[in-house]
Amino acid sequence: xxxxxxxxxxxxxxxxxxxxxxxxxxxxxxxxxxxxxxxxxxxxxxxxxxxxxxxxxxxxxxxxxxxxxxxxxxxxxxxxxxxxxxxxxxxxxxxxxxxxxxxxxx
Amino acid sequence: xxxxxxxxxxxxxxxxxxxxxxxxxxxxxxxxxxxxxxxxxxxxxxxxxxxxxxxxxxxxxxxxxxxxxxxxxxxxxxxxxxxxxxxxxxxxxxxxxxxxxxxxxxxxxxxxxxxxxxxxxxxxxxxxxxxxxxxxxxxxxxxxxxxxxxxxxxxxxxxxxxxxxx
Numbered sequence: 001x002x003x004x005x006x007x008x009x010x011x012x013x014x015x016x017x018x019x020x021x022x023x024x025x026x027x028x029x030x031x032x033x034x035x036x037x038x039x040x041x042x043x044x045x046x047x048x049x050x051x052x053x054x055x056x057x058x059x060x061x062x063x064x065x066x067x068x069x070x071x072x073x074x075x076x077x078x079x080x081x082x083x084x085x086x087x088x089x090x091x092x093x094x095x096x097x098x099x100x101x102x103x104x105x106x
Numbered sequence: 107x108x109x110x111x112x113x114x115x116x117x118x119x120x121x122x123x124x125x126x127x128x129x130x131x132x133x134x135x136x137x138x139x140x141x142x143x144x145x146x147x148x149x150x151x152x153x154x155x156x157x158x159x160x161x162x163x164x165x166x167x168x169x170x171x172x173x174x175x176x177x178x179x180x181x182x183x184x185x186x187x188x189x190x191x192x193x194x195x196x197x198x199x200x201x202x203x204x205x206x207x208x209x210x211x212x213x214x215x216x217x218x219x220x221x222x223x224x225x226x227x228x229x230x231x232x233x234x235x236x237x238x239x240x241x242x243x244x245x246x247x248x249x250x251x252x253x254x255x256x257x258x259x260x261x262x263x264x265x266x267x268x269x270x271x272x
Binding site: 009 | 245
């Protein structure tokens with residue numbers, strides 16, 4: 001199955017996990033404590049986020065800590081920027097049309 | 107022009123794109139630019155594409171059937187079905203991609219648009235909400251239609267328009 005950043009952020013629990021680990025690296029247990037779902041469900045979300053390359057894992061002693069792959073998150077910004085550009089261009093064309101209309105009125 | 111408000115946001119929790127823009131023109135002009143085919147075709151398509159409205163009846167239950175044409179002649183079609191109209195204030199539509207006979211292409215996402223117009227001090231504020239079924243739909247829309255469409259810079263575009271109005 002194709003994994004990309006949009007699947008990562010398409011789910012509310014995963015968005016909440018992203019927000020949590022953006023602040024500090026956390027163990028799966030500590031992450032799960034923030035949600036009213038089973039450990040299993042949280043593990044599944046962590047697995048998907050890992051497959052989307054949004055999570056970094058770090059072994060400290062016997063614990064695994066998850067933190068956010070910030071560079072990967074920037075892909076979302078790039079993608080939104082593309083879409084924004086489409087509208088910027090479109091509106092700038094509309095500005096020109098409206099300028100013409102304003103002139104014709106005068 | 108630079109002082110005109112432009113806000114663009116993607117709300118991941120509702121799969122929506124929220125766009126707000128001001129125009130230095132009266133509301134009736136902006137409304138016409140969105141609801142009259144001969145005016146829409148002058149600005150709707152991102153350069154270098156050209157918008158061609160084939161049929162349009164702006165009324166509830168009506169639709170706009172149009173195509174986007176690439177400079178090389180490749181054409182793709184879309185339909186906008188009007189589901190709500192409050193003249194010079196708001197309208198809503200469902201947008202889909204179609205074949206050249208208005209049959210909806212179900213491989214591509216349908217989205218619901220709400221456009222709100224208001225006027226203040228001679229300027230018109232437009233707010234657009236585009237609701238998609240999934241975030242991946244938004245990504246798909248970008249990839250399919252517009253991947254190479256932005257090579258022309260705004261400067262070139264302005265020169266073109268100055269030349270055509272002189």
